[in-house]
Amino acid sequence: MSRQGRWVYALLAAALALALLAACAPPAAPAPAAGEAPAEQAAPPPSLEQQVLGVWITWGDNPAQLQSLFDRYGAANNVKVEVNSPVDDDKVIAGLSGSEPPDILVTGGPDSVGTWAREGLIIPLDDFLAGGEVDINDIFEAPLGQCKYQGKYYCLPWGTDTYALFWNKDLFEEAGLDPEQPPQTMEELAEYAKKLTKIDDNGNITQVGFIPDFSWSHLGLYTAMMGGYWYSEDGTRITFTSDPVVNALKWEQQFYCDYNTEDVLRFTSAFGGYMSPDNGFYAGKVAMMVEGEWQPGVNFIQKYKPELYYGVAPFPPPQANPERKNTNLVSGTVAMIPSGVKDKAAAWKLMAWMMSPEIVAEEMVANFNLPSSKKAAEDPRFHENDKFEVFLKLMSDPNAKAPILTPINAEVDTELGQIEEQVLHTCADPLPLLEAAQAKLQPMLEKALAE
Amino acid sequence: MAVRTGGGNVRRVWLRGPGWSRGERRRLLTGLLFISLWIIGFFAFTLYPMVASLYYSFTEYHIKRASEWIGLGNYVALFRDPLFWKSLSNTAYMVAIGVPLSLFVSFVCALLLNIKVRGQSIYRVVYFLPSIVPTVASTLLWLWILNPNSGLLNTLLGEIGIRGPNWTRDPAWSKPALILLGLWGVGNTIIIYLSGLQDVPVSLIEAAELDGANRWQRLWAITIPLVSPITLFNLIIGVIATFQYFAQAYVLSAGVSPVGSGLGAPLNSTLFYSVYLYQQGFVYLKMGYASAQAWILFIVIMICTVLLLRSSERWTYYEGG
Numbered sequence: 051m052s053r054q055g056r057w058v059y060a061l062l063a064a065a066l067a068l069a070l071l072a073a074c075a076p077p078a079a080p081a082p083a084a085g086e087a088p089a090e091q092a093a094p095p096p097s098l099e100q101q102v103l104g105v106w107i108t109w110g111d112n113p114a115q116l117q118s119l120f121d122r123y124g125a126a127n128n129v130k131v132e133v134n135s136p137v138d139d140d141k142v143i144a145g146l147s148g149s150e151p152p153d154i155l156v157t158g159g160p161d162s163v164g165t166w167a168r169e170g171l172i173i174p175l176d177d178f179l180a181g182g183e184v185d186i187n188d189i190f191e192a193p194l195g196q197c198k199y200q201g202k203y204y205c206l207p208w209g210t211d212t213y214a215l216f217w218n219k220d221l222f223e224e225a226g227l228d229p230e231q232p233p234q235t236m237e238e239l240a241e242y243a244k245k246l247t248k249i250d251d252n253g254n255i256t257q258v259g260f261i262p263d264f265s266w267s268h269l270g271l272y273t274a275m276m277g278g279y280w281y282s283e284d285g286t287r288i289t290f291t292s293d294p295v296v297n298a299l300k301w302e303q304q305f306y307c308d309y310n311t312e313d314v315l316r317f318t319s320a321f322g323g324y325m326s327p328d329n330g331f332y333a334g335k336v337a338m339m340v341e342g343e344w345q346p347g348v349n350f351i352q353k354y355k356p357e358l359y360y361g362v363a364p365f366p367p368p369q370a371n372p373e374r375k376n377t378n379l380v381s382g383t384v385a386m387i388p389s390g391v392k393d394k395a396a397a398w399k400l401m402a403w404m405m406s407p408e409i410v411a412e413e414m415v416a417n418f419n420l421p422s423s424k425k426a427a428e429d430p431r432f433h434e435n436d437k438f439e440v441f442l443k444l445m446s447d448p449n450a451k452a453p454i455l456t457p458i459n460a461e462v463d464t465e466l467g468q469i470e471e472q473v474l475h476t477c478a479d480p481l482p483l484l485e486a487a488q489a490k491l492q493p494m495l496e497k498a499l500a501e
Numbered sequence: 502m503a504v505r506t507g508g509g510n511v512r513r514v515w516l517r518g519p520g521w522s523r524g525e526r527r528r529l530l531t532g533l534l535f536i537s538l539w540i541i542g543f544f545a546f547t548l549y550p551m552v553a554s555l556y557y558s559f560t561e562y563h564i565k566r567a568s569e570w571i572g573l574g575n576y577v578a579l580f581r582d583p584l585f586w587k588s589l590s591n592t593a594y595m596v597a598i599g600v601p602l603s604l605f606v607s608f609v610c611a612l613l614l615n616i617k618v619r620g621q622s623i624y625r626v627v628y629f630l631p632s633i634v635p636t637v638a639s640t641l642l643w644l645w646i647l648n649p650n651s652g653l654l655n656t657l658l659g660e661i662g663i664r665g666p667n668w669t670r671d672p673a674w675s676k677p678a679l680i681l682l683g684l685w686g687v688g689n690t691i692i693i694y695l696s697g698l699q700d701v702p703v704s705l706i707e708a709a710e711l712d713g714a715n716r717w718q719r720l721w722a723i724t725i726p727l728v729s730p731i732t733l734f735n736l737i738i739g740v741i742a743t744f745q746y747f748a749q750a751y752v753l754s755a756g757v758s759p760v761g762s763g764l765g766a767p768l769n770s771t772l773f774y775s776v777y778l779y780q781q782g783f784v785y786l787k788m789g790y791a792s793a794q795a796w797i798l799f800i801v802i803m804i805c806t807v808l809l810l811r812s813s814e815r816w817t818y819y820e821g822g
Contacts, residue, residue, distance in 0.1 A: 140783060147564040165786060170565040315670045320650035389565065460785050464763065471768055475670070 101129045101393070103400055104152035108142060109383070110135030111349075115416055123403050131400070146171040151388035153397040154404070156208060160196040160384050161459050164285075167204045168457035168498060172386045173394065174202035175401075183402035190445055192380035193422040195452030200285075200499075206405055209419040210382035211342045212444050213271055215239075215366070219359045221246055221257070221337040232361060235369040236275065239338070240304055246337035247309070255309065255317040260338040262302040262474070264331070265324060268340045269470055270379045272298035274451050275367060277374065280466065281454040288462070288495055290488040291481065299473045299480040307477040315475060327354045340365060343441035347418030362437040364444055376447040382419065420445050457498040462491060558792035568789065575793035585794070587769055588777035591676065595746055595773065596805075599680045600739040604732060607687040611694035612720075625695070632688030640752040643682045644669065654681075669753065672770035679749055679771065690735050697731035698724070729817040737809055744802050747775035774798055 105120060113135040120131040134152070137145075145151050146166065155172070157163075166172045179186055184206065186194070193207035219229035225245045233239040243259025250256050262268065273279055278294030281287065289295065306314050321335060322328020330336040332355035345351050351358055367374040385404060387397045403409060407425035414421040414432070420441055421427045427446070433439060444450060456462070465487045472478045533540075558575055560568040579585045614625050631639070646653045647668035655665030668678040701724055709719050725732075750773050754766040764780050765772030772780075774794070782791030 143783065143786070169563060169786065312667060312671075315667055316649045319648055319667070319670060464780075464784075467763065468768065471766070475767070 101396060103129055103131045103154070103396060104150075105131055105133045105154045105156065105400070106137045106142065106145060106152040107133065107135035107156040108137050108139070109158045112416070119409070119413060119416075123400060127399075129396070146388050146390070149390065151390040153387070153391050153393070154385055154401055155388055156383060156385045158383055159381055160205065160453065160455060161463065163197065163204050163384065163386065164199050164455035164457045164459050166386075167199045167455075168501060170389055172204055173389045174204055175206065175387065175398075176202050178394075178398045178401075179203060181398075183398070184405045188407065188423050188425055189405075190380075190422055190424060190427075190450075192445060192450035192452050193382060193420075196381050196455070197384055198452075199455045205384040205386040206401065207422040208383045208385045208404060209410060209414040209417065210380055210422045210445065211344070211419060212378045212380045212382075212441055212450070213268060213340050213342050214362050214364055214378070214440055214444060215338060216331065216341050216345065217338045217361050217363075218331065218334060218336075219361055221334060225337075229359075230361070232363040233338075233366050235366050236301060237369050239366060240301075243305060243338065244308070249309075253310075253313070255313050257334075258305075258314065258317060258336050260305055261314075261318060261330070261336055262305050262340075263470065264318070264336055264339045265341060267467060267470055269298060269302070269466060270381075270453060271340060271365060271377075272302060274379050275365065275374055275377050276301070277371065279451075279454060280462065281456060283454070285454045285456045286495070286499060288488050288492045290466075290484040290491075295484060296480055299470065299484075302470070303473050303477060303480075306474045311475055311477060325350065325354065329354065331360075332358055343420055343438060344418045346435055346437035349418065362440045364440065374449060376444055377449040377451065378444045378447070379453060380420075380445055380450050381453050382422075456495060458491065458495050461494060465491060554792040554795055557789050558796050560789045562786075562788035562790075562792070564786065564788075571789075575790050576797070578790065579793055579797065584769070584772065584777060588772050588774045591770065591772055592744055592746060592774040594676055595680070596740055596743045599683055600736065600743050602680060603684055603687050603690060603739060604735055606684050607690035607735070608694050608728075608732075610687070610691045611698055612724075614691065614695060615698045628691055629688035632686045634686070636748045637752050639686065640682065640749045641756065643678075643685070644753065644756045647678050647681075669756075670767050672768040675753070675767055675770045679753065682749055690739075693735060694728065694731055697728040701727045726818045730819060733809070733813045733817050737806055740805055740809065741802055744798060744805070745775050746773045747779065750776050751779070 103124075107116060110116060113133065116135050117133040120133050123129075124131040142155065142157070146155070163172070167174075178184075189207065190210075192212075193210035194203075196210075197203050197205040197207060215232060217232050222229040222242075225242075227242060227245065233242050239260060246257065246259030247255065248257040262272070270279075273294045276294035276297045278289065278292050280290055280292075280295050282289055317335075318330065321330035322333065327333065331339045331341070332351065346362065351360070364376045365378065367377065385401055387394060387401065391397050405423065407421075407423045410421050410423040411426035411429040411431070413419075414426065415429070418438070421429070421432060424446075426432075427442060432442060469480065469483045469487060472483060473480045557568065559570060559572055561571050561574070562568045610628055614621065614628060618624075634642075647655075649655055649665065649667040649670065652665075652668070654668070658665040666674045668674050705723055705727075706719055709723060714722070750771045751764070754764050754771050754776075764776055764784070775798075778791050778794045778798070781787045781794065
């Protein structure tokens with residue numbers, strides 16, 4: 051190599067080495083300018099002993115609001131709370147199984163709690179609850195029920211969700227129905243849906259009365275309304291073939307199969323995004339829908355279609371069972387403590403703070419979710435919106451139900467989802483599909499529970 | 502053992518034998534030092550996980566507790582699992598139909614892009630561009646193009662009087678939809694074919710022209726055989742990649758229908774092998790099962806590649822050999 055070449059080579063190698071070193075070096079503290087006294091620094095540096103608590107929240111369209119909420123705990127208790135939101139599912143698994151789990155994990159639903167409890171990834175909170183920092187009687191029964199697994203509480207609800215029937219009053223009037231009178235029974239709902247479905251001369255659907263799985267599946271609600279669930283009460287048996295499940299699927303089926311399912315599917319796939327003015331319900335393409343308590347809030351209908359003229363009412367019971375009025379499936383955000391957390395007492399203290407009525411009230415007002423704490427529910431801010439009140443009443447109704455947890459929730463949900471898809475989109479008979487699935491899942495459940 | 506060349510002769514000698522000078526040994530060690538980073542990375546991030554997954558495939562994996570050894574239990578369960586066979590058949594569909602189709606389309610495009618016309622370089626860029634669009638972005642884009650009601654594809658079909666199928670919700674059409682998405686992005690393969698076409702000696706083509714061969718005969722008898730090594734390369738790469746098909750199916754099924762089924766929607770028609778593996782390992786946390794799946798895939802791809810290479814001796818022609 052020529053002399054010159056050697057120098058260039060050496061220079062490049064040095065530059066590469068420097069770049070590598072810079073990536074590895076810790077961030078350098080800014081050096082004070084000459085003459086400046088160190089005492090002029092604005093805030094005192096955090097003490098080296100200050101604990102750092104990690105909170106991971108799997109949802110979150112406003113991470114800044116969440117961080118500022120938790121900063122209040124941090125300031126009052128001289129700890130630093132780092133909020134990660136939103137967090138991917140993959141990262142959650144890695145975090146739970148790794149050596150640096152978050153001190154508190156907050157998920158949008160209790161679906162995985164059973165699986166994680168079985169795998170020993172999260173700890174039961176019963177011993178902590180005995181200490182009394184959290185008043186368990188202050189939490190509504192329904193959302194609390196979703197955290198019970200094999201007799202112990204593996205999580206606590208942090209606000210919760212439930213669903214009700216929304217209807218478009220303008221479309222009701224057009225169809226000759228009383229806009230102030232929602233359907234009072236499931237059979238009536240089906241009747242109204244027929245009147246509200248419009249098909250043009252070419253055979254194309256231009257408006258649909260009701261789509262049972264609009265946005266996502268509400269099979270849980272329909273099954274509860276039919277008087278049961280797909281697990282036994284104690285979570286040890288799969289009850290796919292029970293009447294409530296079969297009847298719920300058969301009831302759902304008519305909204306697709308009374309028409310050409312292909313046409314219905316085409317119509318629904320033209321809907322715009324969930325959070326956009328072209329949402330099927332906002333745009334007046336679907337006359338009725340089952341949706342959650344966040345819809346009447348500032349981030350949804352008020353934001354995308356404030357002029358929508360609609361009503362909210364509890365989902366109606368079947369005609370033969372008026373005693374099931376106000377049945378609803380309550381399920382929502384839950385908070386848990388991973389088993390790998392070193393200072394569990396500190397994590398519990400933070401969780402107790404999260405569960406306090408003032409904080410629950412504050413966070414649920416910000417998110418427009420239901421407060422899971424009874425005291426928080428008395429906050430006048432939750433009673434300003436009369437549509438929101440419908441949901442509040444549903445959550446505290448004696449007929450409010452919580453989903454039952456098992457360690458194979460994920461497999462069961464997938465299986466049910468596929469059965470629902472076949473029943474709705476291909477008009478298949480639900481019973482044989484349910485029998486086959488039950489035969490496959492029951493041994494799986496028994497094995498998982500035995501571990 | 503090391504091979505050492507000297508003056509054009511290749512002799513096999515031992516590293517520490519009398520043939521190695523101190524300088525040569527030092528150069529070898531320097532070279533090893535330079536690639537030591539890669540070796541460490543390879544052992545840590547490729548070899549170790551591979552061996553670990555082989556071990557875990559024989560166990561019932563638990564995250565916090567010790568994994569229990571169950572021998573061939575996972576493999577037996579897999580062969581009895583109808584979804585395993587479904588995922589295999591879905592993937593085989595993509596390989597058997599998607600790969601040859603994409604080779605055909607890219608070869609035709611390469612032929613066209615080889616014609617000397619004005620703006621040839623612009624055309625080449627345009628045809629290459631789709632392949633550099635990131636996978637997730639292109640899949641989301643195609644979700645809209647494939648929309649049965651208002652999507653571009655069905656609108657265009659409607660113009661010529663065809664009622665386009667329900668691409669994303671009909672189990673019969675979801676895989677063809679994915680193949681279309683794949684065909685849109687064959688830019689890489691086109692470029693490789695283009696380079697192969699440049700190597701076809703013009704003298705041979707001209708000689709054939711003088712002998713009276715028409716364009717089709719020239720293509721069939723000269724061009725195609727001479728790019729057959731490229732075809733073999735693209736075929737093997739395509740088969741290996743398509744057996745691991747994941748990203749587009751994952752994004753598509755997430756965007757298709759929120760009703761329950763999720764992965765593999767609609768109705769398990771897009772449940773490809775890797776998608777099913779992902780579901781077992783990362784949704785259901787059955788890592789042992791998923792590891793067994795991974796190793797079966799490895800063996801399947803290995804067998805396919807070996808078969809392809811063996812058969813290639815019959816249909817590939819290497820210039821000068």
